[in-house]
Amino acid sequence: MADPARLxxxxxxxxxxxxxxQAIAAYSQAGVRGISIWRDKLxxxxxxxxxxxxxxxxxxxxxxCRGGMFPGADTASRQANIxxxxxxxxEAAALGxxxxxxxxxxxxxxxxxxxxxxxxxxxxxxxxxPHARDAGVPLAIEPLHPMYAADRCAINTLGQxxxxxxxxxxxxxxxVDVYHLWWDPDLEAQIRRAGERTLAxxxxxxxxxxxxxxxxxGMMGDGVIDIRQIRDWVDRTGYDxxxxxxxxxxxxxxxxxxxxxxxxxxxxxEETV
Amino acid sequence: MADPARLxxxxxxxxxxxxxxQAIAAYSQAGVRGISIWRDKLxxxxxxxxxxxxxxxxxxxxxxCRGGMFPGADTASRQANIxxxxxxxxEAAALGxxxxxxxxxxxxxxxxxxxxxxxxxxxxxxxxxPHARDAGVPLAIEPLHPMYAADRCAINTLGQxxxxxxxxxxxxxxxVDVYHLWWDPDLEAQIRRAGERTLAxxxxxxxxxxxxxxxxxGMMGDGVIDIRQIRDWVDRTGYDxxxxxxxxxxxxxxxxxxxxxxxxxxxxxEETV
Numbered sequence: 084m085a086d087p088a089r090l091x092x093x094x095x096x097x098x099x100x101x102x103x104x105q106a107i108a109a110y111s112q113a114g115v116r117g118i119s120i121w122r123d124k125l126x127x128x129x130x131x132x133x134x135x136x137x138x139x140x141x142x143x144x145x146x147x148c149r150g151g152m153f154p155g156a157d158t159a160s161r162q163a164n165i166x167x168x169x170x171x172x173x174e175a176a177a178l179g180x181x182x183x184x185x186x187x188x189x190x191x192x193x194x195x196x197x198x199x200x201x202x203x204x205x206x207x208x209x210x211x212x213p214h215a216r217d218a219g220v221p222l223a224i225e226p227l228h229p230m231y232a233a234d235r236c237a238i239n240t241l242g243q244x245x246x247x248x249x250x251x252x253x254x255x256x257x258x259v260d261v262y263h264l265w266w267d268p269d270l271e272a273q274i275r276r277a278g279e280r281t282l283a284x285x286x287x288x289x290x291x292x293x294x295x296x297x298x299x300x301g302m303m304g305d306g307v308i309d310i311r312q313i314r315d316w317v318d319r320t321g322y323d324x325x326x327x328x329x330x331x332x333x334x335x336x337x338x339x340x341x342x343x344x345x346x347x348x349x350x351x352x353e354e355t356v
Numbered sequence: 357m358a359d360p361a362r363l364x365x366x367x368x369x370x371x372x373x374x375x376x377x378q379a380i381a382a383y384s385q386a387g388v389r390g391i392s393i394w395r396d397k398l399x400x401x402x403x404x405x406x407x408x409x410x411x412x413x414x415x416x417x418x419x420x421c422r423g424g425m426f427p428g429a430d431t432a433s434r435q436a437n438i439x440x441x442x443x444x445x446x447e448a449a450a451l452g453x454x455x456x457x458x459x460x461x462x463x464x465x466x467x468x469x470x471x472x473x474x475x476x477x478x479x480x481x482x483x484x485x486p487h488a489r490d491a492g493v494p495l496a497i498e499p500l501h502p503m504y505a506a507d508r509c510a511i512n513t514l515g516q517x518x519x520x521x522x523x524x525x526x527x528x529x530x531x532v533d534v535y536h537l538w539w540d541p542d543l544e545a546q547i548r549r550a551g552e553r554t555l556a557x558x559x560x561x562x563x564x565x566x567x568x569x570x571x572x573x574g575m576m577g578d579g580v581i582d583i584r585q586i587r588d589w590v591d592r593t594g595y596d597x598x599x600x601x602x603x604x605x606x607x608x609x610x611x612x613x614x615x616x617x618x619x620x621x622x623x624x625x626e627e628t629v
Contacts, residue, residue, distance in 0.1 A: 190580055194580075195580050195581065195582040196582070197538070197539070197582070201541065228502065228503065229501065229502050229503070229539040229540070230501065230502070230503045230566070230569075232538075232539035233539075233562055233564045233579075233580045234564050234565065237539075239539055239540075239541070240541070243541050265470070265505075266470070266502040266505035266506075266510075266512055267502070267512075268474065268512070268513070268516050289506055291506045291507050292507065292569075293503070293569055296503075296565075296566055296569065306506075307463055307467075307468050307506045308468065309468040309469070309470070
């Protein structure tokens with residue numbers, strides 16, 4: 084079983100219950116050692132205040148969510164996306180985050196050119212990588228489940244993400260999320276291939292049935308993913324960082340008291356991760 | 357654009373409107389040349405009557421849906437699944453179907469062993485293949501979208517399906533469905549690899565947003581799939597058979613008059629396939 088000190092909670096897991104200040108307080112009080120921060124919550128709080136609170140709390144920041152979203156219908160919109168990523172990198176540097184998590188974006192409005200969207204992603208990554216290197220902030224490409232290829236992320240396997248890392252080089256790595264990748268028959272081999280480019284490891288569970296494509300993720304243990312098996316593959320690459328629980332659950336966990344959600348994350352982490 | 361004479365309609369597209377007899381009559385009357393038949397509808401009608409009606413109609417049968425569902429929690433349930441596939445093969449032979457479409461099955465109840473389920477699928481295919489060869493009925497493995505890995509089909513890429521074909525040999529091929537495969541960055545290469553093992557080609561569209569994992573497929577042209585591009589890749593393998601429209605759409609197409617659905621399939625086939 085994984086060391087409980089490695090548990091980090093992505094604040095989206097209690098997004099309906101907590102502001103950033105409340106999440107930092109509640110996670111710390113429960114003995115959780117890490118948090119992943121969302122930029123909309125960060126904006127509500129203000130960067131300086133967030134930096135101060137994180138420093139006081141001693142929480143590790145397993146990621147800043149999120150950069151990416153590179154494709155756009157025209158040059159101006161793609162440049163705006165790049166500019167926004169540069170800000171995210173600066174925020175991550177200020178927070179001391181382990182990485183910026185990149186949800187790379189899907190098809191531009193009206194487009195059916197998936198290969199073209201993938202080229203825009205590669206070009207966008209290339210455009211922001213120098214600034215990330217200068218800032219010392221690793222960029223974690225998060226391959227998303229193929230059901231998000233159209234509207235959220237056209238990078239849909241770990242192999243694809245690693246191909247981009249191979250092409251673009253230092254400063255780029257991957258976020259391995261069991262929800263997005265558990266089905267892939269090539270997963271073990273690709274995790275091995277990732278090696279020290281693994282920058283983040285995310286857990287939750289795949290429910291059967293799944294009633295919503297976006298907001299029906301399960302708590303670890305409530306679904307069908309063999310999380311411990313995948314965690315073992317990831318650990319064998321030498322990854323010993325935080326393990327982040329990220330659950331979007333509009334009809335279940337977002338409706339429960341925050342403390343219950345946190346406690347359940349801790350219990351299930353010990354039982355299943 | 358594809359020859360309109362290649363249009364086949366999977367009867368699931370009008371499953372709420374038509375019995376098998378009604379579907380055969382309506383499709384024929386509209387000038388459609390092919391149908392794919394579901395076994396529940398076939399059972400309602402009776403095999404002998406269905407064979408007679410199909411013969412009288414002159415419709416091609418692009419597939420019998422469905423065999424597969426090989427995994428099971430114990431030997432007895434797996435054998436029952438195999439036995440059911442043997443019956444499906446006999447039915448397909450009687451109907452002169454181009455293939456039995458295999459939806460191979462997901463995790464057995466309570467299991468998280470996806471690799472094990474995949475072994476059960478391979479073993480099940482091996483068990484039914486001799487009978488299929490004797491009957492002269494090709495078996496088409498249909499890789500399903502990764503969002504169905506848990507509960508419907510653990511074969512989730514065309515590459516995986518072709519690996520099984522490579523292992524098990526003659527009599528086995530693939531059904532290429534744009535809905536399940538459009539996101540795959542390796543799709544063009546795997547279609548080329550499939551070559552003459554392409555036994556069926558299915559079209560519909562991926563809607564944005566998709567509101568249900570199973571029953572919200574789109575009419576061609578209403579979504580984001582570049583269907584003509586994929587059809588071109590498939591045709592280059594030498595495939596010149598029927599092209600089947602298969603749309604599960606509980607809240608839209610299943611609620612419209614059957615004739616409107618058929619006419620729309622014909623129009624969109626010309627415009628987008």
